[in-house]
Amino acid sequence: MKMKKLLGITAALSIVLSGCGTSSKEEPTATDSKKPEGAATEQTKEEALKPVELTYYFPNSPQKDLQSVEDALNKLVQPKINATIHLKLIDWGAYEEKMKVVMGAGEPYDLVWTASNFNNYFQNVANGAYAPLDELIDKYAPDTKKGIPDKFWKAVTVKGQIYGVPVFQQSTAGYGYEIQKTVADKYKLDWKSVTKLSDLTPFLETVKKNEPNLIPWEYSQGVDPFFTAPPMFGLESLGDPKTPGDLYLKDGSKVINQYETPEFKEYVTMMRDWYTKGYLRKDAATLKETSADRKAGKNALVLGQIDLGTEDFEKAGMESPGRMSNFNKDVQSYDMQFVKPLLTTDKAAATITAISANSPNKERAMMFLNLLNTDKEIYNTLVWGVEGKHYKKVAENRIETNADGGYQIFAPWEFGNMTLSYLSEGDPKGGEVDNKFLNMWVDLNKNATPSNALGFVFDFTPVKTEKANVDAAIDELYYAISSGSVDPEKYLPQFLEKLKTAGADKIIAEKQKQLDAWKAENK
Structure with a gap:
């Protein structure tokens, strides 16, 4: 990420790319932004949609000129689906705690960035924080579904239901x-x-x-x-x-x-x-x-x-x-x-956009997600900002960012479908020619060795209490040990004992049970 940072997050964390179309269901397809945007645009044309406001939470470093990006984004989005997007950018360091407060209070919001290891997608699904999306995807985002390989959808499926739209990005864990x-x-x-x-x-x-x-x-x-x-x-x-x-x-x-x-x-x-x-x-x-x-x-x-x-x-x-x-x-x-x-499953689910279970505008939120996954102009406005202000084009599909422009998030992996992204300073020179760079990482995603448990999704529901207790133990001691700030000879045994007391063994047993059942079903 961010670091894909965090790398990833990782970041946690620096990747960028352009568009590609193929006929295979396993390969990404980018919809030309000048053409109708699938079911979402057809719906807009067929019905007089009432204006709505959508709140979108996502993490990044603070940006001085976020408002002009929001304004530019809405000039593109509003005519298509009659929705106004409010960008709620939260600093990386405060994001998880902020979302816990928002979800705990039952605050009505619409869209939220989540991941397998940050603002934990699977745990939030178990807690009922996100809306099931299968019907919404089929009705309002068929182009999005077609543009993301099946293995990515499987990685975000819990008990047969999809609760988030995965970002198709460089996900092979090298x-x-x-x-x-x-x-x-x-x-x-x-x-x-x-x-x-x-x-x-x-x-x-x-x-x-x-x-x-x-x-x-x-x-x-x-x-x-x-x-x-x-x-x-x-x-x-x-x-x-x-x-x-x-x-x-x-x-x-x-x-x-x-x-x-x-x-x-x-x-x-x-x-x-x-x-x-x-x-x-x-x-x-x-x-x-x-x-x-x-x-x-x-x-x-x-x-x-x-x-x-x-x-x-x-x-x-x-x-x-x-x-x-x-x-x-x-x-x-x-x-x-x-x-x-x-x-691996955690990398295929490394960056996801979910819709809140409390959202009053789930249908319109999915329409926006479809645009973000298929409309190149909308996607790159959110990722790179306003042309001429936050970046300049130096080739058909390559840009140079403006360090003093007030908007530099460097996170094409955080939104939509990354095959739509412009290449920037960190990408190889010549990579934009014939989509050479794009084709390299798309092929890598398709052909990478799958893990032994690719597609296995752990359901936290039976061990929600133990999970919360284990998280507390990790927050207390793990980073001090892992950073080398304290002597592991003294503190590692204490850490392991706290994990055991918190219920680590019960979680491991539940994972084994679910994994065995999954393997039996997928022989």
Whole structure:
């Protein structure tokens, strides 16, 4: 994300692209914005729709000129579906807590950004926060349904019902790291030699000794490697990355407590070493997000959800400035992938738009979602802002953003269908020609190795209480341990005991039960 950031979130977190059409149901199809927008537009023409206002919650860093984007968006949307969109952008660090308050109070809103591991989609479905969408999708968004591969719809289906529209984006979970080109070149670092996180230690030491103005390694609660990149540790999440109960990729059948694995112990021991040597910010354990550091070019190395890296683009005849340049065009990076792409349920459900169960305008909200997934102009207005003010076009499908324009969210992965997106500074040069870049990641999504549990969705309902208790235990101790801020020899046993007391074993047993039933049904 954000980081797809958070990478992802990840971010948690920097991706961008254009449009593509195919005849296959598994492949995305982008509808020309000049043509009718499917059932939503037909409905608008056939009936005199009453004007409505739609409230749309989503996270990002604060934007000074959000209002002009909202105004431009509504000039496009209102004539099509007679709706006005109110953009409720909440800072990443406050978003989850804000949405808990909104949902807990039963506040009427319409659209909301959610994900498998942030503003937890599956838990919110279990809590009844989101409306079932199957009939609304079939009636008002058939083009959206056709443009997103079936495997993505399966990833957001709970007990046979769809409760959110997945964003079709770069979702194959390849992982690695990003390093500033100037740092790698200046110190002649063999950045291609890395095969695991611990290989980065000498690079981080070089930065610490010689670059006092740089942070050697980025860490925040939104960019935690163990949560963001389970395959990096040979694991696959079931339900969400935080809740106890993962699978080993090499096994795929036995649900285990990922926090009790030797992989987790090895990871937190390494992070303790990195923290005590000054490779992370002192406040890493409490840091919610790092967009300011990224924009300022302060991070020498960062975790990367890297489906396509620097070497991949070189082989395809494209020159890539690297993912760091998505946040600061003057900071280029080498992006190195050392965990091969894998399509998992949590990544297919990594970014979703849901409609509130309390929305008074569910039909119109779905009409808007259809536009956001099929209308290139509407999509890019929300993603990039107003042409001439927030960005300028430099080619048919490529833009340059304006750092001083007041709207730079760098989040094409957060909305609609990312095949509609313009390419920006962080995308490889030449990638816009013949949709070369788009075709690379679409093919990767289609052909990536599926996980052992792709399509399995954990129903939290039987263990809602235990889930809440486990979340509290994680919030209390996990980030201090995972960031290396405290000694794992002392605090890891305490953490594991708190998880057990909170009901971790019951959650794991329920996951095993549901997984076994799912496997029996899908033989």
